[in-house]
Amino acid sequence: MIEIKNLSKTYQxxxxxxxxxxxxxxxxxxxxMGPNGSGKTTLLKSLxxxxxxxxxxxxxxxxxxxxxDDVYKRELSYMPQFPRFPAHLKVAExxxxxxxxxxxxxxxxxxxxxxxxxxLFWEKNLGELSGGMIQKVNILxxxxxxxxxxxxDEPTGGLDPQVTYFLKQWVKKxxxxxxxxxxxxxxxxxxxxxxxxxxxxVEGKLYAVVSPDRFKKEKKAGxxxxxxxxxxxxxxxxxxx
Amino acid sequence: xxxINQSYEPQDKPWTQKRxxxxxxxxxxxxxxxxxxxxVCIIALFEFRxxxxxKWLFVYALSFLFLSALITYxxxxxxxxxxxxxxxxxxxxxxxxSLMFGSISFSESLPFSEILVAQPISRRQIFLGKxxxxxxxxxxxxxxxxxxxxxxxxxxxxxxFGSYFFLxxxxxxxxxxxxxxxFHMVNVARRRELIFGIVLLNxxxxxxxxxxxxxxxxxxxxxxxxEIPMLILVFLNPIDLARVLLLxxxxxxxxxxxxxxxxxxxxxxxxxxxxxSAALLIWVFVPAWLGLRSFQxxxx
Numbered sequence: 061m062i063e064i065k066n067l068s069k070t071y072q073x074x075x076x077x078x079x080x081x082x083x084x085x086x087x088x089x090x091x092x093m094g095p096n097g098s099g100k101t102t103l104l105k106s107l108x109x110x111x112x113x114x115x116x117x118x119x120x121x122x123x124x125x126x127x128x129d130d131v132y133k134r135e136l137s138y139m140p141q142f143p144r145f146p147a148h149l150k151v152a153e154x155x156x157x158x159x160x161x162x163x164x165x166x167x168x169x170x171x172x173x174x175x176x177x178x179x180l181f182w183e184k185n186l187g188e189l190s191g192g193m194i195q196k197v198n199i200l201x202x203x204x205x206x207x208x209x210x211x212x213d214e215p216t217g218g219l220d221p222q223v224t225y226f227l228k229q230w231v232k233k234x235x236x237x238x239x240x241x242x243x244x245x246x247x248x249x250x251x252x253x254x255x256x257x258x259x260x261x262v263e264g265k266l267y268a269v270v271s272p273d274r275f276k277k278e279k280k281a282g283x284x285x286x287x288x289x290x291x292x293x294x295x296x297x298x299x300x301x
Numbered sequence: 302x303x304x305i306n307q308s309y310e311p312q313d314k315p316w317t318q319k320r321x322x323x324x325x326x327x328x329x330x331x332x333x334x335x336x337x338x339x340x341v342c343i344i345a346l347f348e349f350r351x352x353x354x355x356k357w358l359f360v361y362a363l364s365f366l367f368l369s370a371l372i373t374y375x376x377x378x379x380x381x382x383x384x385x386x387x388x389x390x391x392x393x394x395x396x397x398x399s400l401m402f403g404s405i406s407f408s409e410s411l412p413f414s415e416i417l418v419a420q421p422i423s424r425r426q427i428f429l430g431k432x433x434x435x436x437x438x439x440x441x442x443x444x445x446x447x448x449x450x451x452x453x454x455x456x457x458x459x460x461x462f463g464s465y466f467f468l469x470x471x472x473x474x475x476x477x478x479x480x481x482x483x484f485h486m487v488n489v490a491r492r493r494e495l496i497f498g499i500v501l502l503n504x505x506x507x508x509x510x511x512x513x514x515x516x517x518x519x520x521x522x523x524x525x526x527x528e529i530p531m532l533i534l535v536f537l538n539p540i541d542l543a544r545v546l547l548l549x550x551x552x553x554x555x556x557x558x559x560x561x562x563x564x565x566x567x568x569x570x571x572x573x574x575x576x577x578s579a580a581l582l583i584w585v586f587v588p589a590w591l592g593l594r595s596f597q598x599x600x601x
Contacts, residue, residue: 072491105415108415108418108419109419110415110418110600110601111600111601112598112600130421130422130423132421133419133421133422134421136419138416138419140412140415143412143413143416144409144412144413145413145416146347146351146410146413148354148355149347149350149351153347153350157343157344157347158416158420160338160343161344161417161420161421162420162421201416211419
């Protein structure tokens with residue numbers, strides 16, 4: 061269970077997250093939805109501790125306040141949207157670095173390496189890899205450890221259809237194992253297919269937490285895309301669409 | 302609370318805990334691995350490995366190799382006098398390259414720091430690991446370049462090798478001083494494109510402007526007793542401090558200048574060397590501490 065209370069974040073006098081209160085149930089596949097600049101990635105990064113929220117914000121993971129703590133990160137895996145790995149390190153060295161830092165067994169490493177074909181460029185420098193290869197390494201570094209919470213920032217962005225399919229299947233498998241998965245996505249079909257709950261953010265404010273099916277029914281829309289379009293118009297009436 | 306299906310205890314326990322009986326100890330693991338398993342050491346080793354493969358460090362070492370070989374070949378084989386000549390080369394290149402390379406490397410590694418921060422380690426450990434790894438890479442390049450370039454020409458049987466090694470030590474200390482400054486500047490600069498301007502200004506201030514300012518003050522206020530303020534001003538510039546320390550060590554009073562002469566006069570050789578070295582160490586750790594604090598508060 062992830063409890064977020066009064067989460068705010070201000071960048072250079074601009075409020076990016078405004079008093080967010082949100083509970084992410086254990087074992088849920090939870091999507092953060094919203095237009096660009098709505099604060100989705102900021103919220104994810106606040107969970108990871110890469111961004112420091114404003115004073116008064118509280119994030120509680122498994123009953124413990126995470127403020128000033130690093131041990132809770134043993135329970136998290138993270139897949140960034142645009143990973144930038146050290147160019148002069150080999151894939152093997154970078155994975156070895158993460159293994160040594162986490163002091164956890166990478167129990168899914170061999171399977172992921174085989175399925176994604178990472179063995180072929182295992183000894184190559186990260187700076188020599190193509191965008192697709194980098195994304196595969198990104199998947200490996202995130203999913204090789206067994207953690208109860210997984211955080212994914214636009215996970216399928218930049219992936220080819222084959223790897224996208226693999227990633228979705230992997231995420232579904234983890235969901236069946238009752239892992240808590242939080243992800244952001246701009247791909248409506250992906251959210252519709254994967255998420256059992258979604259939070260709707262607009263300009264740093266949380267508007268609703270709802271399941272995709274219920275949201276479509278409420279808006280009497282045939283697709284999630286249509287339902288969201290109606291929602292944005294209501295939330296942002298001045299915007300011409 | 303959900304039961305996690307694996308132990309979060311460290312997998313690699315120290316060998317003393319892992320092996321029950323003495324005869325079961327693996328000889329390969331007789332050296333306790335506690336040190337190298339510390340996150341700071343792990344990150345420092347990887348940072349070092351990453352940086353020594355960088356072509357710019359190779360160019361840095363090669364520049365020192367070529368220029369120091371040239372200086373010693375054209376000059377003297379006496380290590381005492383050669384140290385004086387090599388000093389100016391070191392004072393020019395070490396701060397400039399440490400600032401530039403440190404800021405480029407640190408700012409480029411920030412996106413990966415996002416992944417590191419998401420691991421169960423503290424920001425302090427990440428910062429110190431990067432600082433140590435990058436600093437040792439730069440120091441090794443300096444030592445190899447300067448060492449190989451000049452040692453080939455120097456007469457090993459002569460006295461003065463203490464001074465020569467003191468010069469190398471000062472180079473390593475200056476590397477860490479300016480590396481710490483570059484880390485701090487990267488952390489506080491809001492826009493990446495501003496970093497290199499700030500870094501170059503910093504170098505220009507300490508290498509050129511500071512001495513001009515000191516000379517200006519001395520000329521303008523020449524009628525007043527300025528010895529003590531001038532002495533204090535030497536401590537406030539690590540480049541000047543390194544210069545005075547080496548010239549005091551090799552006792553080259555002709556090159557010592559006003560500040561060096563003040564050091565000799567007011568502090569004497571022993572006290573001057575002790576206070577100067579302590580001040581240089583403070584110059585290493587204060588910017589590093591400032592850099593650490595700014596990194597701990599930085600949004601990645």
